[in-house]
Amino acid sequence: MALQLIRPDINIDFVGKRFFFVALSTAINLAAILLLIFVGLNYGVDFAGGSVVQVKFDQPTSAARIRQALAPLDLGEVTVQEFGATNLNQYLARFEKVRNIGSLGKRLEGALDQSYGPSNKAQVLRVETVGAKVGRDLRVDGFLAVAFATVFMGIYIALQFRGVSWSFGAGAVIALIHDVLVVTGALVLSRLEFDLTTLAAVLTVIGYSVHDTIIVSDRIREDAAKRRREPLESIMNRAINETLSRTILTSGTALTVLLSLLLLGGPILRPAAFTLFIGIITGTYSSIYIAGPVVLFWEGGRGARSAPARAA
C-alpha cells in the first residue's frame, strides 16, 4: 500500500470556518501593529544609524552612572540601556552623532576606567558606526522594497486570474500584508535584531507566500472552468483540499530545513531563519484562510464567473 500522508478524498471545510480565522488574523494583525508602534523593531545599526557601543563591566552599574562617566568626553546625545540579562553587566550606548569618532572604543574605555576605577573595570566589546543618513535611507528603502514587492505581486495575480475574478489580486495583497505583519510582530516579540539579512528574509517570505497563493488560485481557476454552475465557495473549498497535500509537503520540508538552521545554525543565521520559519507558516495559513475569503467577500459568494478561465 502506498504511503499517503493525506487522503486523496480529504474534504475539510476550510471556507466554512473563514469568519473565525479572519477574525483571529485581524486580531493578530492589530496586535502586531500595536507592537510595532509602541515597542518597535530592534533595529541593527544598519537601520538605526549613528554609533553603537557595547560595554561589559565586571560589576553591576546603572545607565545613569555610565552616562555620567561619559559626559566629560562631550560626545553629543547618548542613550544608554542595559543589554541582555542583568547578570551579564552589559550595556549598550547609542550615539546619534559622534564628534570626532576616531578611537571611540579606547576613549570610552579610558573615561569609564577613570570614573569607575579598578573596582569595576569596563571593556568595550563592540563599536559599530553607520552614518545617520545611511541608516534612515536604508529604513525607507527597505520599507519601499517590501511595499513594491507586495503591490506588484498583487497586480500580476489580478491580471493572471482576471478570468475568474479580479479580486484574486486583492486577496493576494491582503494575505501578503498579513504575513509581513505577523513576521514583524514576531520579530518585535523575540527582540532579534532587524538588519539587512532579516529584511532579505522578509522579502523571501513575500515570494514564498505568493507562490503558495498562486498554487491554490490556479486550482480554483481550473475547477471554476470545469464547474461553472457550482458556487465559488464550494469550488474554492475543493481546490484547497485538492492542493492540501502538496501545500503541506512543500511547507513541511522547508520548515524542517529551517528548524535545523534555527537550532543549529548559530547566531549569524538565527534572525533570518526565525523570520523564514514564521513566514512560511503564516504564508501557508494566509493562502488558505486569507486570500480565499477575500475573494469570497468580494464576490459575495456568487457562482463561478461565466467568462472562460484563461491559462497562465
Place this chain on the structure above:
Amino acid sequence: MALELRTGRGLYRLASAAAPETADEAVVLTLSLERADGIERVVFRCRVERELLDRDACANPESLIARVAPWVEREFEATREAALKLIRSERRLYEVVFDAAHRGPF
C-alpha cells in the same frame, strides 16, 4: 602591541584586549579587531590548545598574536561577522578554537 591587517574593508588593527588566560589544556587570548579610523571594533577570543604550542609560545602571548594575525587577515570576513553577530544577539564573545583537528596557523 597592535598588528595591522589589510582587509577588504580597509585597515584594521588586531591587539590584545585583556590579559591572556592560561590553563592546563589551552591558552585563551582576548583580542580586539578595530578599524583604523575607529568606527568599528569587536572583541573576540582565540583558544589555542597546548598540544599545538611549544613552551616558548606559551610564555609569550605577543608571539601568539603575531602568529594568529595572518590567519585572522585571511579569514577576516567570517571572523568579523561571527564576532559581531554573536556579541549582538547572544551577548558573548565569539571564540575561535585551534586544536589538533583545526590547526589554523599552528
